[in-house]
Amino acid sequence: MRYIEHDIVVKRMNGRNVVNKLFKSIFLLATLSALLALVILLYQIVSQGASHLSIDFLTNFASRFPAEAGIKAALVGSIWLMLVVAPTSIILGVGSAIYLEEYAGKNRITTFIQMNISNLAGVPSVVFGLLGLTIFVRALALGNSILAAGFTMSLLILPVIIVASQEAIRSVPGELRDASYGMGATKWQTIVRIILPAAIPGILTGSILALSRAIGETAPLIVVGVPVIIQFLPEGVMDTFTALPMQIYDWSSRPQQEFQQVAAAGIIVLMSVLLLMNSVAVFIRNKFEKRY
Amino acid sequence: MSTTQAINNRSKTAGLEQESSQATSTSSVYDTKQLNLWYGDNHALKNIDLDIKQNEVTAIIGPSGCGKSTYLKTLNRMVELVPNVKTSGQIMYRGRNIFDKDYSVEELRTRVGMVFQKPNPFPKSIYDNIAYGPRIHGIKNKKILDEIVEKSLRGAAIWDEVKDRLNENAYSISGGQQQRICIARALAIEPDVILMDEPTSALDPISTLKIEELVQELKKDYSIIIVTHNMQQAARISDKTAFFLNGEVIEYDNTDTIFSNPSDKRTEDYISGRFG
Ligand SMILES: Nc1ncnc2c1ncn2[C@@H]1O[C@H](COP(=O)(O)OP(=O)(O)O)[C@@H](O)[C@H]1O
Numbered sequence A: 001m002r003y004i005e006h007d008i009v010v011k012r013m014n015g016r017n018v019v020n021k022l023f024k025s026i027f028l029l030a031t032l033s034a035l036l037a038l039v040i041l042l043y044q045i046v047s048q049g050a051s052h053l054s055i056d057f058l059t060n061f062a063s064r065f066p067a068e069a070g071i072k073a074a075l076v077g078s079i080w081l082m083l084v085v086a087p088t089s090i091i092l093g094v095g096s097a098i099y100l101e102e103y104a105g106k107n108r109i110t111t112f113i114q115m116n117i118s119n120l121a122g123v124p125s126v127v128f129g130l131l132g133l134t135i136f137v138r139a140l141a142l143g144n145s146i147l148a149a150g151f152t153m154s155l156l157i158l159p160v161i162i163v164a165s166q167e168a169i170r171s172v173p174g175e176l177r178d179a180s181y182g183m184g185a186t187k188w189q190t191i192v193r194i195i196l197p198a199a200i201p202g203i204l205t206g207s208i209l210a211l212s213r214a215i216g217e218t219a220p221l222i223v224v225g226v227p228v229i230i231q232f233l234p235e236g237v238m239d240t241f242t243a244l245p246m247q248i249y250d251w252s253s254r255p256q257q258e259f260q261q262v263a264a265a266g267i268i269v270l271m272s273v274l275l276l277m278n279s280v281a282v283f284i285r286n287k288f289e290k291r292y
Numbered sequence B: 001m002s003t004t005q006a007i008n009n010r011s012k013t014a015g016l017e018q019e020s021s022q023a024t025s026t027s028s029v030y031d032t033k034q035l036n037l038w039y040g041d042n043h044a045l046k047n048i049d050l051d052i053k054q055n056e057v058t059a060i061i062g063p064s065g066c067g068k069s070t071y072l073k074t075l076n077r078m079v080e081l082v083p084n085v086k087t088s089g090q091i092m093y094r095g096r097n098i099f100d101k102d103y104s105v106e107e108l109r110t111r112v113g114m115v116f117q118k119p120n121p122f123p124k125s126i127y128d129n130i131a132y133g134p135r136i137h138g139i140k141n142k143k144i145l146d147e148i149v150e151k152s153l154r155g156a157a158i159w160d161e162v163k164d165r166l167n168e169n170a171y172s173i174s175g176g177q178q179q180r181i182c183i184a185r186a187l188a189i190e191p192d193v194i195l196m197d198e199p200t201s202a203l204d205p206i207s208t209l210k211i212e213e214l215v216q217e218l219k220k221d222y223s224i225i226i227v228t229h230n231m232q233q234a235a236r237i238s239d240k241t242a243f244f245l246n247g248e249v250i251e252y253d254n255t256d257t258i259f260s261n262p263s264d265k266r267t268e269d270y271i272s273g274r275f276g
């Protein structure tokens, strides 16, 4: 007696193929609708803002007159912000990930820490703003400086960097660790010479994506008290500053129609920065393609 | 190390007539006494007694899960990387108990090299793979590193195949070549003992043959302990064979004796393929 009747299988084949095709179209549709939304958004912004884009726009400070309004202070401010956020969050994040993956034992305390890191990744950014206001702006008396805002942003993206780095470290094959320990390497030598080099593509891609989140965040900056209208460039991390999303938010909330175009031009600049960061991430991922 | 060398030299100059007396007096590298090991509640090694001799190939055979890899990993204390491992008993390596509190695992592992089941070169150049061990032990001089790399690759019989591509990634060569790179990498720390855990199980027959020949060559200078589930391989390349079953050593003797005239019924059953 046979369990698989081939004739029946062939007869049912048509129905199976139809279902197969149906789902394929549904998924294609889902992808296309996301793509469509993106295209519409880009079209709107570019058609609104392109007319205002110019070298002057990049080199002018903010102004009451839309025609003269420029993004210089915000662009430079955002770069300063990143100069604080990138080292702070990457050093702390990768350090925590190394500790959790390589040193910490698997006990209740580490499970608790791990769970809270994942939870922190989901906390709204306004809450991090309040934390920054209490700790950095007030308690440590850093005021509304680049340093205070940078530390606040670092806290915001730290959980994401930790989780991404942990995953990158975990994906390094155990056989490589064994080979290193088997030759008498210490844990630290194994981490520095084997694990980190193999994990760096993953760590960097995760970190850059986290940084591009930080560069687009507004809420924590508002809470920390970062001003909008600034007519000078910061000279150090203790100076105050403004950032791209703050500036864009300000322009878009002004009544004059012309400022909407200025805001759109600002968005184009912000998106270009994001695109640049993401291409760096893709470049790193391709360049260090893994070989095992 | 110097005593090893001295003994090597002596046995080379000793001549044929003294060969038999030499054989009986060869010193042991590893003397395992009443070793027990638990993974949590799993009693994986039970009262192991094994005396492993210098400049011999000792094969460890037995069915899957009988504790062969566990025993091998205990010899260089790699097993301690597994959480919740407990041991009791002694393993005397060259007269010192490796479980002594003041015996550093790093020191032990520079004397005892290991080759794993699956070739596991680092994702680095062939040169950097071989130089890894010497570098972590503090050798920075480029000329010395060059010499060690060449010597080790020659020792693993792969120098001619890779000498023009030392800067290529170690993953660009075949699996069999990768495994010999791993052997060369272990030789580069100038070990006394080489542990091999089924080093040919992932390889094709020709690569397997090359590694078996290499093992024969290496035993002149090193003591080799090799786990294998391939009994023909054990018979071909080893001097002594230990048969493991359910975490116990059932029989340990000269390979010829084990394969032609085993004293335990279970050994005979296993060897004749009645289980395993
Ligand atoms: N990392 C580990 N954690 C827990 N138990 C293990 C581990 N490795 C091996 N064991 C157990 O120890 C016993 C012996 O395993 P192993 O030494 O790998 O056998 P073999 O190499 O002879 O196939 C098995 O029962 C196995 O399940």
Ligand SMILES: [Mg+2]
Pocket: B068, B069, B070
């Ligand atoms: Mg095994």
